[in-house]
Amino acid sequence: MLYETSFPLHDLPEGRSACVKSLHNIGDMRRRLQDLGLVNDTRVTCLQRAASGDPTAYLIRGAVIALRKSDAEQVEVGVMP
Amino acid sequence: MIALAGNPNVGKSTVFNALTGSHQHTGNWSGKTVSNAYGTMRYQNEAFTLVDLPGTYSLRAYSEEERIARDFIASGEVDLTVLVADATCLERNLILVLQVLELTPHAVLCLNLMDEAKKKQIQIDVAALTKELGIPVIPCAARRRRGLPQLSEAIATALCAEAPAQTARIRYPRIIEDALAPSDLPRSEALTALLQSPPPGLSAQELDDMITASTALRAEEIAMTCIAIPAAACARDRKLDRVLMSRRFGIPLMLILLALVFYITLFGANIPSSWLSDHLLGLAEPLRTALAAIGLPAALVSILVDGAWYVLATVVSVMLPPMAIFFPIFTLLEDAGYLPRVAFQLDHAFHCAHACGKQSLSMCMGEKGMPFFLTAPP
Numbered sequence: 001m002l003y004e005t006s007f008p009l010h011d012l013p014e015g016r017s018a019c020v021k022s023l024h025n026i027g028d029m030r031r032r033l034q035d036l037g038l039v040n041d042t043r044v045t046c047l048q049r050a051a052s053g054d055p056t057a058y059l060i061r062g063a064v065i066a067l068r069k070s071d072a073e074q075v076e077v078g079v080m081p
Numbered sequence: 082m083i084a085l086a087g088n089p090n091v092g093k094s095t096v097f098n099a100l101t102g103s104h105q106h107t108g109n110w111s112g113k114t115v116s117n118a119y120g121t122m123r124y125q126n127e128a129f130t131l132v133d134l135p136g137t138y139s140l141r142a143y144s145e146e147e148r149i150a151r152d153f154i155a156s157g158e159v160d161l162t163v164l165v166a167d168a169t170c171l172e173r174n175l176i177l178v179l180q181v182l183e184l185t186p187h188a189v190l191c192l193n194l195m196d197e198a199k200k201k202q203i204q205i206d207v208a209a210l211t212k213e214l215g216i217p218v219i220p221c222a223a224r225r226r227r228g229l230p231q232l233s234e235a236i237a238t239a240l241c242a243e244a245p246a247q248t249a250r251i252r253y254p255r256i257i258e259d260a261l262a263p264s265d266l267p268r269s270e271a272l273t274a275l276l277q278s279p280p281p282g283l284s285a286q287e288l289d290d291m292i293t294a295s296t297a298l299r300a301e302e303i304a305m306t307c308i309a310i311p312a313a314a315c316a317r318d319r320k321l322d323r324v325l326m327s328r329r330f331g332i333p334l335m336l337i338l339l340a341l342v343f344y345i346t347l348f349g350a351n352i353p354s355s356w357l358s359d360h361l362l363g364l365a366e367p368l369r370t371a372l373a374a375i376g377l378p379a380a381l382v383s384i385l386v387d388g389a390w391y392v393l394a395t396v397v398s399v400m401l402p403p404m405a406i407f408f409p410i411f412t413l414l415e416d417a418g419y420l421p422r423v424a425f426q427l428d429h430a431f432h433c434a435h436a437c438g439k440q441s442l443s444m445c446m447g448e449k450g451m452p453f454f455l456t457a458p459p
Contacts, residue, residue, distance in 0.1 A: 031143050035176070035293075037176055055438075057322075061304075062173065
């Protein structure tokens with residue numbers, strides 16, 4: 001699938017959606033995210049950041065999941081043109 | 082033997098307890114079932130052994146729990162696997178369901194938390210889901226004990242019946258399907274073998290990514306045909322969250338709420354505490370007279386009354402009331418879904434201390450212990 005631009009998931013503003021392009025982090029966290037259904041082309045919506053700015057709640061496949069900045073930065077997302 | 086499998090935190094242990102009548106401890110922490118718990122389920126005059134497997138998101142066997150669950154389901158010992166899924170986020174749960182169906186067709190799906198799903202206006206077409214998956218699907222609300230007789234009946238029926246001929250299959254990309262086709266091994270074993278020696282031109286990681294993506298995609302397909310989530314359904318929750326967890330009010334609101342809980346616990350406990358203390362300690366003198374009357378030496382009477390009875394009376398009168406007040410309030414907050422939000426808000430602060438937000442809740446329970454020393458009668 002073609003994306004105009006790609007950026008880390010952490011940069012997705014509240015209330016906006018994007019699709020996963022790739023997962024960078026290696027190892028357990030990557031597998032964990034995949035097991036939660038975060039695979040390529042999955043639509044992710046940024047719901048809300050915590051008051052301190054970290055972590056952030058995302059809507060992934062109907063489930064609300066909180067990801068820390070360090071983990072969300074490892075997920076590359078793109079907005080479809 | 083029947084295996085009980087499912088994602089963490091879907092009420093699996095509640096279903097297990099309801100089916101077996103045993104009171105294994107259940108909690109709201111993910112991955113609580115550390116080792117397998119066994120229980121006996123009775124249905125009409127038959128008894129079956131039910132094994133509660135650790136809650137996992139997947140059966141890719143990368144962690145200890147996943148390996149335990151996978152090996153157990155695949156072993157010939159299990160006659161039937163009961164899958165427990167959370168109806169409020171079924172799509173994610175379907176990933177595990179599909180993985181289990183690759184291991185065995187002999188399964189029943191218990192669609193738990195239907196009451197919660199209804200509250201969120203999520204509509205699930207159970208008949209369509211049954212048809213898509215090829216296994217019996219039983220809607221339940223285990224905490225309210227709804228749907229459990231139907232589940233027991235479905236389990237008993239499935240145990241006697243032949244395994245369904247066709248269950249939902251994950252459709253892999255051509256390259257994987259072609260590599261699987263010549264193997265006579267069951268699909269899941271052939272796939273594991275393939276992961277050990279990937280086809281030319283593919284790395285193990287790429288192959289693994291393809292497999293996970295295909296599984297998630299298939300779950301999405303099934304979810305699209307069987308689940309309807311009206312856009313307005315979550316809108317109210319979101320609006321509430323925006324206030325409860327807003328940058329401006331989130332932390333102050335939380336502190337006020339937690340302070341209120343502590344206040345109610347502390348001051349509310351004083352009244353029953355002093356009542357209990359008066360009455361229990363008031364029994365000391367009659368006890369002393371009675372013990373002396375049966376001819377016990379004075380030193381022994383003192384040990385029993387001034388030692389044992391005073392300690393017992395003090396501990397009960399100081400500890401029981403705050404616990405009886407604090408835990409129900411905490412349970413209310415938990416049911417309202419506020420506790421995970423507290424953990425979410427505090428994660429950053431706790432992360433700085435190399436801990437995670439969830440630990441804030443254990444600390445709340447710990448803090449409750451402090452007042453014991455502050456309010457203990459002299």
